[in-house]
Amino acid sequence: MANIRDVAKEAGVSVATVSRYLNKKGYVGQKSAAKIEQAIQKLNYKPSLVARSLSTKQTHYIGLIVPDITNPFFPELARAVEDIALTYGYTVVLCNSDGNPEKELHYIDTLQQKYIAGFIITTSSLDAHHYENLTIPIVALDRKIEGPLPTVSSQNKEGAKVGTNHLIERGCKNVICLRGPKGVGPADERLAGFIEAVQDTSIQTEIIECSFQFDVAERIVKKALLGNPKIDGIFASSDVSAAGALKAAHALDLHVPNDLQIIGFDNVSLSEMTTPGLTTIAQDIYKMGAVAARMLIKTIENLPLEEKKVQIPVELIQRGTTRSEKI
Amino acid sequence: MANIRDVAKEAGVSVATVSRYLNKKGYVGQKSAAKIEQAIQKLNYKPSLVARSLSTKQTHYIGLIVPDITNPFFPELARAVEDIALTYGYTVVLCNSDGNPEKELHYIDTLQQKYIAGFIITTSSLDAHHYENLTIPIVALDRKIEGPLPTVSSQNKEGAKVGTNHLIERGCKNVICLRGPKGVGPADERLAGFIEAVQDTSIQTEIIECSFQFDVAERIVKKALLGNPKIDGIFASSDVSAAGALKAAHALDLHVPNDLQIIGFDNVSLSEMTTPGLTTIAQDIYKMGAVAARMLIKTIENLPLEEKKVQIPVELIQRGTTRSEKI
DNA sequence: TCATAATGTGTAACCGGTTCCACATGACTA
DNA sequence: TAGTCATGTGGAACCGGTTACACATTATGA
Numbered sequence: 001m002a003n004i005r006d007v008a009k010e011a012g013v014s015v016a017t018v019s020r021y022l023n024k025k026g027y028v029g030q031k032s033a034a035k036i037e038q039a040i041q042k043l044n045y046k047p048s049l050v051a052r053s054l055s056t057k058q059t060h061y062i063g064l065i066v067p068d069i070t071n072p073f074f075p076e077l078a079r080a081v082e083d084i085a086l087t088y089g090y091t092v093v094l095c096n097s098d099g100n101p102e103k104e105l106h107y108i109d110t111l112q113q114k115y116i117a118g119f120i121i122t123t124s125s126l127d128a129h130h131y132e133n134l135t136i137p138i139v140a141l142d143r144k145i146e147g148p149l150p151t152v153s154s155q156n157k158e159g160a161k162v163g164t165n166h167l168i169e170r171g172c173k174n175v176i177c178l179r180g181p182k183g184v185g186p187a188d189e190r191l192a193g194f195i196e197a198v199q200d201t202s203i204q205t206e207i208i209e210c211s212f213q214f215d216v217a218e219r220i221v222k223k224a225l226l227g228n229p230k231i232d233g234i235f236a237s238s239d240v241s242a243a244g245a246l247k248a249a250h251a252l253d254l255h256v257p258n259d260l261q262i263i264g265f266d267n268v269s270l271s272e273m274t275t276p277g278l279t280t281i282a283q284d285i286y287k288m289g290a291v292a293a294r295m296l297i298k299t300i301e302n303l304p305l306e307e308k309k310v311q312i313p314v315e316l317i318q319r320g321t322t323r324s325e326k327i
Numbered sequence: 328m329a330n331i332r333d334v335a336k337e338a339g340v341s342v343a344t345v346s347r348y349l350n351k352k353g354y355v356g357q358k359s360a361a362k363i364e365q366a367i368q369k370l371n372y373k374p375s376l377v378a379r380s381l382s383t384k385q386t387h388y389i390g391l392i393v394p395d396i397t398n399p400f401f402p403e404l405a406r407a408v409e410d411i412a413l414t415y416g417y418t419v420v421l422c423n424s425d426g427n428p429e430k431e432l433h434y435i436d437t438l439q440q441k442y443i444a445g446f447i448i449t450t451s452s453l454d455a456h457h458y459e460n461l462t463i464p465i466v467a468l469d470r471k472i473e474g475p476l477p478t479v480s481s482q483n484k485e486g487a488k489v490g491t492n493h494l495i496e497r498g499c500k501n502v503i504c505l506r507g508p509k510g511v512g513p514a515d516e517r518l519a520g521f522i523e524a525v526q527d528t529s530i531q532t533e534i535i536e537c538s539f540q541f542d543v544a545e546r547i548v549k550k551a552l553l554g555n556p557k558i559d560g561i562f563a564s565s566d567v568s569a570a571g572a573l574k575a576a577h578a579l580d581l582h583v584p585n586d587l588q589i590i591g592f593d594n595v596s597l598s599e600m601t602t603p604g605l606t607t608i609a610q611d612i613y614k615m616g617a618v619a620a621r622m623l624i625k626t627i628e629n630l631p632l633e634e635k636k637v638q639i640p641v642e643l644i645q646r647g648t649t650r651s652e653k654i
Numbered sequence: 655t656c657a658t659a660a661t662g663t664g665t666a667a668c669c670g671g672t673t674c675c676a677c678a679t680g681a682c683t684a
Numbered sequence: 685t686a687g688t689c690a691t692g693t694g695g696a697a698c699c700g701g702t703t704a705c706a707c708a709t710t711a712t713g714a
Contacts, residue, residue: 051670378700
């Protein structure tokens with residue numbers, strides 16, 4: 001593999017000139033440029049990005065830290081990040097943290113040794129101060145981290161209110177809120193939205209904590225439904241748990257939406273695959289990922305950010321788990 | 328950030344000794360080792376992996392090329408690859424090729440400039456000869472690439488036979504085979520298994536090509552079902568298309584499994600989320616990814632491979648889309 | 655007791671880029 | 685006509701590691 005010195009020799013110029021030519025930095029005469037271009041073609045020269053990184057202390061890698069790529073929310077996100085990264089010449093490194101702060105720190109640590117250019121982080125497991133003394137650009141996605149960090153998130157609270165009202169308007173009197181894990185930003189916000197929607201009404205409510213896993217949601221909901229047969233509505237904090245709830249309802253021979261109405265959150269592709277399809281509060285997951293990626297790359301390249309905190313709007317999508325008409 | 332020369336100075340030894348100590352290569356005296364260790368602690372020294380890569384021409388990055396991480400099969404795979412990579416000190420770079428040969432070549436090209444250590448490739452879009460003159464280690468996953476490349480795949484044909492027989496044993500007389508895209512290795516093999524199972528029987532069959540996308544499967548199956556009401560069984564080449572088929576059946580008010588039995592392939596997590604749950608031929612996706620990752624890392628590190636072609640066994644998992652009893 | 659081997663260490667070249675600085679040339683301005 | 689500026693170029697240091705080689709010291713065995 002040819003290196004820059006070979007090219008310089010072939011073109012009859014110095015390495016400095018070749019480097020300037022490659023980076024379009026500084027002055028390079030037309031004749032030199034032509035000779036260099038020829039030499040590059042002839043030698044099929046490709047600059048070593050590793051060597052470049054060594055002197056610039058910069059790579060074009062960005063790290064994407066997710067709790068678990070296996071959770072249906074994250075592949076769509078990862079896809080968006082990768083697409084955008086590609087167009088800007090970056091490549092993305094995938095990290096599953098399992099929500100484990102140590103794993104997360106381990107990644108941040110070792111990837112910094114590789115001069116990674118920045119991180120998109122979708123976990124709340126670390127406190128803000130962990131990030132503060134990092135010199136490396138970070139944007140937080142879907143998890144609010146207080147402080148100056150750029151952040152993109154959804155209108156979780158607003159969405160939860162809309163979703164809960166949707167249930168109320170369709171006649172639900174006894175509603176379970178299947179809230180996500182405590183301390184996880186969006187889960188807390190969605191719960192807050194639910195509570196706001198429900199206060200000052202006569203709706204009976206029950207709040208149950210439940211991880212974002214299908215089988216645990218199914219189990220928990222089945223138990224709750226058996227415990228209280230009057231339940232006629234479930235607001236789930238994610239589509240996966242909504243799907244679990246739906247499965248539980250079917251197991252108990254409840255008709256959805258006649259006996260029980262369910263609404264999810266996320267609009268993950270799963271939500272159209274169940275029967276009936278899940279009514280859900282749709283997040284524009286792809287857009288979230290794309291916006292985050294662009295923000296990160298701008299930060300890396302020292303371009304100004306118009307906004308440091310972006311909220312992506314949310315939208316109710318009605319499918320089959322809620323009644324088509326208001327009551 | 329301290330570098331190796333700082334450490335050498337602090338410890339009162341040469342950089343060569345520090346380097347030897349770090350890599351546990353060559354001789355280092357106990358006293359020197361102790362002093363170096365102290366210096367490292369004191370300066371909080373972390374070697375620059377980029378500098379190391381420049382001289383060794385090796386990184387600890389591995390590239391994972393998938394058609395689309397959004398397809399439910401791949402997150403599980405990616406998770407496995409990442410888990411194994413992590414334990415061996417590698418990090419994984421995610422690439423979505425969309426089955427597009429140019430995109431795939433682009434990745435291989437640019438990542439080689441970054442001295443990436445190897446690739447796991449899950450696409451068949453490139454012919455074997457594209458890979459032959461690559462010096463970089465590659466293992467092919469789930470897509471057979473002829474030639475000497477190490478490969479891990481599933482018992483696709485065997486699985487398809489088992490699945491088809493399962494349908495036949497349960498009384499299906501008119502079966503659709505929802506085959507995957509032509510030219511995609513596993514899809515072809517599964518079709519072959521279906522055909523083998525069905526020949527020399529009196530079963531009526533129809534073979535329909537269908538991408539691995541939910542909505543197109545749903546549409547195609549709905550049309551087929553309307554066109555031929557006698558159809559009582561569907562062998563789908565993936566769980567996603569099986570889920571599409573199930574949705575179509577529900578839309579036509581067919582009872583599954585009484586009127587129509589469906590079997591999928593993959594045992595993606597989606598398959599337990601539908602109602603009824605999908606009977607499916609389970610691949611051990613995680614294991615496939617893990618095995619592939621280990622094979623790749625061994626190849627990278629010049630360790631011997633016991634086997635170059637690994638087939639992971641497959642297993643029928645019965646859920647609700649087929650009858651519980653044979654007829 | 656001496657040749658030889660095993661152990662321990664340092665110097666300096668090398669990996670392949672970037673960039674500071676010095677210098678040369680020609681054009682323009684005061 | 686001298687001074688200034690824009691343009692063009694090359695030498696060499698630098699990024700932070702690895703490693704070939706030379707050399708010193710100590711242990712081993714005949």
